[in-house]
Amino acid sequence: MLRLLLLLFVCVGFCAAQGTTYVVLWFDTEDYVDPIADDAALRIANDLTRLGVHATFKVVGEKARVLEARHRRDVIEALGRHSIGYHSDWHSIQPVPALDLEHLGWLEGAAEFQRRQEGGFRDISRIFGITPVCYGQPGSSWAPQSNLALRRMGIHVYLDEGSQVGLNGQPFWYDGLLYVFNMGPYQMRADLGGKTPFAETAREFDAAVRHFAGTGGGLISTYYHPTEFVHTEFWDAVNFSNGATRKRSQWVLPHRRTPEEAERCYRILTEYVQHAKSAPGVQFVTANDLLHIYASPMPPTIDRATLARHFQNGITFLSTPSGDLSAADILLQLLGMPPDYVDGPTFRGATTYNQPQIPELLFEGTVEDVKSFIKTNHRLPSQIFVGSQTLSLGDFAATVAGHLLSAGPVRVARAKLLFEQYFSNDAKGAFDWPIHPIGFAPAELLELGRLQGWTLKPARLR
């Protein structure tokens, strides 16, 4: 009996240590040019339903409208049995989001994104009878201002791929959204083009499952476009390359695969899904499920001296056994404010204050002013006034941390913004997309993205 109990005990301990591998399978459903792509979406949605797998279809506004105009209730209903996301209103029609928002600030850009994208969002809600649960940019046309607009539209998950921001190949919280992005080795797909043999992908998949089993679990992101299953080239590249505009009457169809070739592609997807399903500890999740399998971004309350010491080593998020804190979460706790989600600053403020110390009374007033700004705007200030001079937000945070740790005069400290390492510095490479104009390199969007790095922290599985 004792031996049996011991065995049970060991098994429970072992099984608890086995982390789950979650797979989010998503399809950018965007080709509104060739009606054969409607059939591809239908086929994929039905195949997956038969396999008992729920995927996420991120639909373009115009795609939803043409499905309605072509009376494809069958496609709408088949996709509606899965999770529905949003993939912009017109995808590749100019101006695409990054072009539109390149020179706009945080607030103006968010308003512009919402103005241009809300119509498509409403159309999808109406046509599918469901509010889209996630968003992902067309191509690499990412812009940080979209994050604020998406929250205002009621979207809380950013599901896509890109290199502008990333955190160790796993999901993270950024600008108040759950981001599945820049997944590195955990962005996986079985190759439809036949360059990578299926067995190789299967081996990589199994290795990831083994890795996650021993490390408390993780997420694999797999994506396709229904159009890829029936075409050998992209519908938008043949019409809208390098910023081109064309009237609808001039649109050309992308080159189609033969029916046999399309069948081969559907078989590869089925094989991949069946392989994943049969692996131990693997579970398919939708964009909807992500908000349930990841813990709330509410930060734990941590001893302020610990937080201050952390900031002295550099400004970035902190992971503790009880949860994760973004740099913004930490600053709020150092200021003695209640936890709240707040955005990062809107521009890079400079430190003009040129004395090594700040008189205690002056600094107290500064701190009260910062708290009032945050409470009023739900945003961190870009520059902090000390009388008529300023501190940058980073230097202010480092100064607050230093003052908390040592009694005596307030010494001005200089900050290292360590969270900036998670952002790309390659404005050309990060926005490389055949639809963007030649040479497009919106460094301003990356800079605005970095400023929002105050909100960055890992997402943690429940």
Ligand SMILES: [Zn+2]
């Ligand atoms: Zn797309």
